[in-house]
Amino acid sequence: MGRRLLACFGKxxxxxxGAKETQAHEKNATADVSAEEMRRGxxxxxxxxxxxxxxTSPEAEILVSRLGRxxxxxxxxxxxxxxxxxxxxYMGWKDPYGSSQWTVRQKAYVEALNLDTxxxxxxxxxxxxxxxxxxxxxxxxxxxxxxxxxAPSFQATFERLTSGSESLQVSLTGSLRSKxxxxxxxxxxxxxxxxxxTNCPEGENKGxxxxxxxxxxxxxxxxxVKDISPKKHVSGTVTFPLWEGFNSGKCGVAVFVQxxxxxxxxxxxxxxxxxx
Numbered sequence: 001m002g003r004r005l006l007a008c009f010g011k012x013x014x015x016x017x018g019a020k021e022t023q024a025h026e027k028n029a030t031a032d033v034s035a036e037e038m039r040r041g042x043x044x045x046x047x048x049x050x051x052x053x054x055x056t057s058p059e060a061e062i063l064v065s066r067l068g069r070x071x072x073x074x075x076x077x078x079x080x081x082x083x084x085x086x087x088x089x090y091m092g093w094k095d096p097y098g099s100s101q102w103t104v105r106q107k108a109y110v111e112a113l114n115l116d117t118x119x120x121x122x123x124x125x126x127x128x129x130x131x132x133x134x135x136x137x138x139x140x141x142x143x144x145x146x147x148x149x150x151a152p153s154f155q156a157t158f159e160r161l162t163s164g165s166e167s168l169q170v171s172l173t174g175s176l177r178s179k180x181x182x183x184x185x186x187x188x189x190x191x192x193x194x195x196x197x198t199n200c201p202e203g204e205n206k207g208x209x210x211x212x213x214x215x216x217x218x219x220x221x222x223x224x225v226k227d228i229s230p231k232k233h234v235s236g237t238v239t240f241p242l243w244e245g246f247n248s249g250k251c252g253v254a255v256f257v258q259x260x261x262x263x264x265x266x267x268x269x270x271x272x273x274x275x276x
Contacts, residue, residue, distance in 0.1 A: 042151025053088030093203025
């Protein structure tokens with residue numbers, strides 16, 4: 001990807017257009033589901049790209065926290081994931097949850113959605129549509145109009161491994177409930193944490209206490225699938241290294257199916273047991 005502009009947008013700022021103007025093309029779709037299945041489908045995956053170093057990101061963080069806890073009457077379930085990018089770390093405050101991995105993920109969406117600018121806060125819906133992260137009306141409209149797909153039917157088991165460095169092993173078995181063609185798709189597993197509170201002594205948010213939920217701490221690929229039916233049995237295991245102070249009661253695991261065009265074709269959420 002070529003050089004990209006960066007921006008930190010507030011509500012009403014001039015971003016690169018609303019959700020309807022930045023839809024990704026539907027070429028190379030990998031899921032084959034009926035219109036009826038789409039109408040009664042599973043959750044919409046909502047991904048926030050944010051940074052503690054961006055002055056307008058805290059408003060978006062509050063918005064997605066409300067979204068995740070069910071403050072809005074949506075008529076459809078949602079799964080929220082928040083990725084903290086690292087390209088604002090030079091502004092005087094290094095985001096403790098920032099990662100170049102999430103910056104790369106956002107860059108992939110910028111390219112897929114034909115945008116000219118990387119910015120925070122940004123919301124992406126089902127990998128197809130985006131809007132500014134603090135645009136409540138745009139968010140609700142995008143969720144209402146997003147394509148729906150059956151949720152996978154995975155069963156999950158969790159095991160905390162303590163030999164050597166501590167890690168969490170997540171084993172999944174079930175079906176995708178969507179057909180995947182010969183273009184293939186990746187089954188991704190995200191480990192996220194909520195209830196994070198940070199005192200911010202420097203940077204654009206100097207003097208503020210920042211609250212963050214659904215913050216992605218780890219993301220791994222379970223497997224790649226190709227040419228499988230909706231009922232085909234799929235299983236696999238991922239292992240996440242754990243961080244100091246890990247508290248399973250504050251964490252969850254989201255599983256989603258994503259193709260090479262970055263479109264999401266089904267997602268499923270698990271809350272971790274308190275006693276891991």
